[in-house]
Amino acid sequence: MPSASPELISSRSPRVSAARRLARRNFRSKERLFLAEGPQAVREAAGYGNETLVELFATVEAAERYADIIGEARTSGARVHLADEQVIADISTTVTPQGLVGVCRFVDTPFEEILAARPKLVAVLAHVRDPGNAGTVLRCADAAGAEAVVLTDASVDLYNPKAVRASVGSLFHLPVAVGVPVEQAVAGLKAAGVRILAADGAGEDDLDDELDKGTMGGPTAWVFGNEAWGLPEETRALADAVVRVPIHGKAESLNLATAAAVCLYASARAQRASGGCRSVTES
Numbered sequence: 367m368p369s370a371s372p373e374l375i376s377s378r379s380p381r382v383s384a385a386r387r388l389a390r391r392n393f394r395s396k397e398r399l400f401l402a403e404g405p406q407a408v409r410e411a412a413g414y415g416n417e418t419l420v421e422l423f424a425t426v427e428a429a430e431r432y433a434d435i436i437g438e439a440r441t442s443g444a445r446v447h448l449a450d451e452q453v454i455a456d457i458s459t460t461v462t463p464q465g466l467v468g469v470c471r472f473v474d475t476p477f478e479e480i481l482a483a484r485p486k487l488v489a490v491l492a493h494v495r496d497p498g499n500a501g502t503v504l505r506c507a508d509a510a511g512a513e514a515v516v517l518t519d520a521s522v523d524l525y526n527p528k529a530v531r532a533s534v535g536s537l538f539h540l541p542v543a544v545g546v547p548v549e550q551a552v553a554g555l556k557a558a559g560v561r562i563l564a565a566d567g568a569g570e571d572d573l574d575d576e577l578d579k580g581t582m583g584g585p586t587a588w589v590f591g592n593e594a595w596g597l598p599e600e601t602r603a604l605a606d607a608v609v610r611v612p613i614h615g616k617a618e619s620l621n622l623a624t625a626a627a628v629c630l631y632a633s634a635r636a637q638r639a640s641g642g643c644r645s646v647t648e649s
Contacts, residue, residue, distance in 0.1 A: 372426055375447040377456060382449075385423065385457045385469050391523050400525035402468040403458055405432050410535035411470045412438040418538075420469045421445040425454055428465025435466065444468070459527040474524060475541035477516065477551070481558045483541070485513035487633055488555060488587040489626065492548045492601055494521045496593050501532025502623040503590060508536035510630035515540065516587075518548045552589070552604045560585040562605045565629050566596050567619050569610035573632055576609055582636035588629050593622050 375382060387393040388401050399420065402411045405428075411419040412435065422439045426448055429436050439446055457467045480488075489507040494500050500522050507515050517524055524530075524544050530537060543551075552562050563576075565588055576582050589605060591597035602608050611620055611628050620628070 372448050374426075375423070375449050375453065377453050379447075381421065381447065382423075382453055382457065385421075385467065388469065389459050389527060391526070394523070394525050398472045399469055400472065400530060401457070401459070401527055402470050402530055403460060403466070403527065404464045404531065405435055405466055406535045407530060407533075407537075408432075408466045408468040409435050409438065410538040411468050412442045412444065414473065414538045415442075416471070417443045418471050418473060419444040420471060421447065422469075423447050423449045423454060423457055423467045425449060425451055425465040432466060439468070460531070472525065473538060473542070474544045475514075477543040477546045477554060480514045480516070480541050480543050481554050483513065484558060484585075485560065485587075486585045486637060487512040487630065488514045488516060488560065489630060490516045490518065490548070490551055490555075490587055490589045491521045492518050492551075492589050492597060493592040494590060494622065496622075497522045497526035497528035498532045499593055499622045500524070500526075501529040501534075501537075503626045504529075504533045504542065505536040506623060506627040506630055508533075508539045510627070510634045512630060512634075513540060515542045516546055516551050517542065517544045518551060519545045520548065548589075548601055549604065552587075555587045558585075560587045561607075562587050562589060563629070564589045564591075564597055564602050564605035564608045565611070565625055566591065566602060566608050567610050567625075568596070569608035571607045571609045573609050573611050573629065576607070577632060577636060580636075582633050583639065584637075586633045586637075588626070588633065590622060590626050
């Protein structure tokens with residue numbers, strides 16, 4: 367006798383309607399919930415703790431393929447709903463959904479907690495408006511070993527679905543503060559003993575020169591600006607130095623995420639070198 371087909375959640379379910387609304391910022395802010403799409407993001411959300419993953423929508427095929435993630439989701443306390451591909455497509459914000467969409471609680475950290483932890487490497491997104499860039503810089507910061515990311519009040523919403531996707535799970539790996547005025551962010555980090563470097567293609571100081579002078583071994587925060595017009599003069603004036611990434615070839619410039627990766631990794635290497643603020647054996 368054939369086994370019964372699994373019961374699928376209806377597209378008219380209030381749970382589906384509520385998840386669909388989270389594509390809009392005003393609903394995310396009101397409910398303090400956001401969408402995490404795809405196996406990597408859902409896995410990280412399930413493992414984050416604090417019942418961050420509230421519920422999970424999955425196609426039958428995805429539930430079978432990612433049975434371990436479904437198990438982790440249930441263990442974390444999330445409600446798991448099996449759904450057909452159309453329901454997933456209605457909830458998802460991607461053109462080709464991967465069959466898993468999670469509803470998660472906000473995970474941002476108060477800026478005061480970040481300062482209290484005395485971070486040694488921080489990325490500050492001061493005027494970043496593109497969600498894909500914001501998520502990619504967050505991922506770069508995570509990969510470089512940064513201990514925090516700060517999104518100022520002039521930057522994009524951290525929980526924009528494109529930003530969450532571009533972070534590829536890094537959103538759940540390190541503390542992220544949101545909505546902090548850039549002046550407050552810089553003042554707080556300086557008071558915590560962090561040197562402020564503004565990344566700008568027209569900077570007076572060259573990144574190679576900074577490395578050669580041995581000035582980058584201490585606690586550092588990199589401030590990154592808008593994709594099109596960089597950092598305004600008033601933000602540049604807040605920094606201890608305005609640093610450009612040298613262009614050795616014929617390229618006109620680097621995009622934001624690439625420049626951020628270069629800057630963050632330069633600091634990470636300097637800090638792990640002899641005499642830096644991290645030991646060479648620190649993981």
